Amino acid sequence: MARSGLALQLNHFRLTTAQILYHMPDHPGLLQTYVWQDYDLAPKFPTLRKFLDFWTRNLDGKLHSVQVASCELLQAPQWRNAQALLTVH
Template identity: 60%
Template sequence: MVSKDFIRQLAGYGLTTATILYRLPDHPMLLQTYIWQEYDIAPDFPELHRFLDFWRRTLDGPLHSVTVAHCELIRPVEFRTVSGVITLH
């Protein structure tokens, strides 16, 4: 059985990690860090936007900043022939 995440990667999703800084409701001068990770599509990041919309509607800690890293884990394979034998890299 193929995993849901693998199928999403084949559809163009890549692993997205967001570092979210938010203010503590009781102490607005202090920042707290939350790490979010999910498969998403760059550059629009619809899954991240859904999560941030949920955050704004539901949670008390106002967002300060969001830093995003994204990597497509499945890439085209590179082929190379050595003495007529195909090797994968």
């Protein structure tokens, strides 16, 4: 059963984006970009690793590099003191 994004975030999943550079199967000298995004657990990223394992087993394009960005969307509220109080009429 699929879980909602909010339920995953409450269980410490983060929105993870991976930029995957791979060699084109017909032209190995050229690189192509694929962007993958899903909720995953940092720092081990099991969902991304599962996807990359699938890629290496089943797809022809050899991986060149993977850049990963991860952001926790639910965070504690932040506040700061106001430096000035202005009244606009």
